[in-house]
Amino acid sequence: MALVCVSITATSTGAAQAEIDIAESNEAEMVELRLDFLAEGENWESLVSYGKLPKIVTNRASWEGGNSDESEEVRLGKLIRALDIGADFIDVELKAAETYEQLIQGTPKKGLKILSYHDFEKTPSLEELSQIYAKMLEKGADLCKIAVTANDISDCARVLHVLQAATNPTIMLAMTERGMLTRLLAGKYGSMLTFCSTNSGKESAPGQIAVAELRSLYRFKSIENLTKVYGIIGNPVSHSMSPAIHNAAFKHRKVDAVYIPLLVDDVEKFLKSFDEFKFNGFSITIPHKEAALKCVDVVDEVAERIGAINTIVRLKDGRTKGYNTDWMAAIGAVERALLSLDPEYRRRQEAPLRIREDEGVERPLNGKHVVLVGAGGAARGMAFGAVERGAKALTIVNRTMERAEKLVGEMKSMGKPCECTAMSIAAFQAGEAGEFDVVMNSTSIGMHPNEGDTPVDSDLLSESMVVFDAVYNPRETRLLREAKDKGCVVVDGVEMFVGQALKQYELWTETKPPKSVMEDAVLRGLKLK
Structure with a gap:
């Protein structure tokens, strides 16, 4: 040592x-x-x-x-x-x-x-x-x-x-x-x-x-x-709570492993340079989720359909496999928020929705119009989830129309009865999206240290709308603060962050993750506990 x-x-x-x-x-x-x-x-x-x-x-x-x-x-x-x-x-x-x-x-x-x-x-x-x-x-x-x-x-x-x-x-x-x-x-x-x-x-x-x-x-x-090595590949990464959440889990379960931040400019170059060192797994964050998909040996079927990965697992035979654990964590959080608006659901006081593929499971996104801000790697998982889970309409708002239109085309190719539209930020801010039920921010707008920024004008928000922000640092972004003032149901990025990390831990260790330990690590890191 x-x-x-x-x-x-x-x-x-x-x-x-x-x-x-x-x-x-x-x-x-x-x-x-x-x-x-x-x-x-x-x-x-x-x-x-x-x-x-x-x-x-x-x-x-x-x-x-x-x-x-x-x-x-x-x-x-x-x-x-x-x-x-x-x-x-x-x-x-x-x-x-x-x-x-x-x-x-x-x-x-x-x-x-x-x-x-x-x-x-x-x-x-x-x-x-x-x-x-x-x-x-x-x-x-x-x-x-x-x-x-x-x-x-x-x-x-x-x-x-x-x-x-x-x-x-x-x-x-x-x-x-x-x-x-x-x-x-x-x-x-x-x-x-x-x-x-x-x-x-x-x-x-x-x-x-x-x-x-x-x-x-x-x-x-x-x-x-x-000691096994895991890490988060991204740029930037210094703000990330991933080392806190995964190292806390490894410590709690006495796993001989460490999770480290990896400031990467070119994901393909990094993975090739370190292939012989056989690191055991990675989380992938902005801006590498799409590029990383092309750098692994095997891609999970759902991740391939999404077109982006946020997780790499080193298989027992030495090959690498890519997964996407983002989409279910984000969509599950939004669905639980939608269910909370249902008086009957509140009356029953049921446990949070378990997202399953079973026939007959409650699908609160059915018939909803979802606005998704962003068209990058994280957005791909959220767009896939919205369409897969039965949204009536999906409007993808992005600074670069070409990226938004490309993602819309891919969502349409899924063959689901969802009306998918690409829209510029200016058109969205002008109200051209019409009425919508859910807005999801997949971008880093509003993330520390730029807490004063927001991807959505507060005038577009209305009571009982569900507003989700993937940013988790700070936990309450300007978008969520203004949405709460408007009477919206807000979902912060911590729920998604913890959800995707739980699945990553399970994929890496093939054991059940210590959920409460991982949640506490994030809240302590954000100084909320």
């Missing part, structure tokens, strides 16, 4: 001590003292012996991404002094290795030397990374550290390749959000440690994760070679 090392980036001695205290309280196993962050004149030597944790002392040169503009003799001299007073490790740049050796010539060895290499612009080729690593060994590194920049998440595959082949104690990572998986999976692929921050905003390098989040949300200390 990799160690948890917190980088101390304070500018004063007192603040640095406070950060070391935070590291200790969050059960970090090591700290990195960044001398180049400290203001001139601060008593850095006192920090080497402060607290109980082992120390890596770093005084990063400005020519390799740090803050120190001191002469090499002064800068490296501080590292030599750090070893003299008890530092466990010092970090010397590979480019400064020869100068460092000249400065310590003839003195007894103390502590351990990390030789490091940083590239803040790119990830070198596999051959170049291997050469850098070999040079570190040649220069006598006790521990090798390579930190590069991931401009695309596929760059991480090269980092993991070299890390897995390492023969010495090694730290390897890719910086930026696109490289985050190398930090989170350090223990699985053999890195000695991962660097993290005390809190958000205190990072010493792009992509670092706060120590509390690393240990609790991702259960970093339980990740090892055999």
